[in-house]
Amino acid sequence: MDNTYGAENDTLQMPTRAEYWNGSSWITNIDDSCSIVTPALASQVNDAALGYQFEPALVSGQQITRANDLIQYPSGKFANGEFTLLWDAVITGSNDYRGQVTAPLIVPDWLQWYWNWDNTSSTTLYDPRASAYFGRYRGHDRIIYWREKR
Structure with missing residues (x-):
């Protein structure tokens, strides 16, 4: 799993790979097209025992969701050892969520x-x-240099 970054109102795409150790480095397992993971988050609060960390904590009207990319992976399974997770900050109030969410991905043993x-x-x-x-x-891809004036 790679960390992902983006604007608070964008869907963030997190590349995920099934890898194995070949004796000298990690290699993507291109034969894995059957592993199923549980993308949904099991907690919306800090829970060290489960591995969840929200910095800052969510407030009323904020929720973080994580799902699988059913367009790219319609079966909900890995394809050639790869999978994409989609993260969204769902806001029902006026406060966008700006922060870091660390969460485990429930996978087979x-x-x-x-x-x-x-x-x-x-x-x-x-x-x-x-x-x-x-x-x-x-x-922005089309801006080469941006200077802020004070």
Whole structure:
């Protein structure tokens, strides 16, 4: 899973890959076209035990959703070892969500690894996790240089 960045009102695309260790590096498993993951978020609040972190915390009228890209992957499964997760900041009030959301992806046991997220057990298998950053935008493709005046 790669971290993803974008404007708070955009759908953020997070590339996800099923990889294996070949003895010297991580390789995308192009034979994986059957693994199914659970993209929905299980929590909307900080939960260290589950691996969820919201910085800053969500307030009333804010919700973060994560789903699979059914247009690119209509079966909801990996295709050639790749998958895309779609993140949205759903706002029912007037406050856009600007911040970082870190969440695990619930995967089958064979896609877990010894990530040691909590620095307490290097022998425990964990689901992979990555962060989505809302409100961070890389700029406009047609602008080469932008100077701000004070």
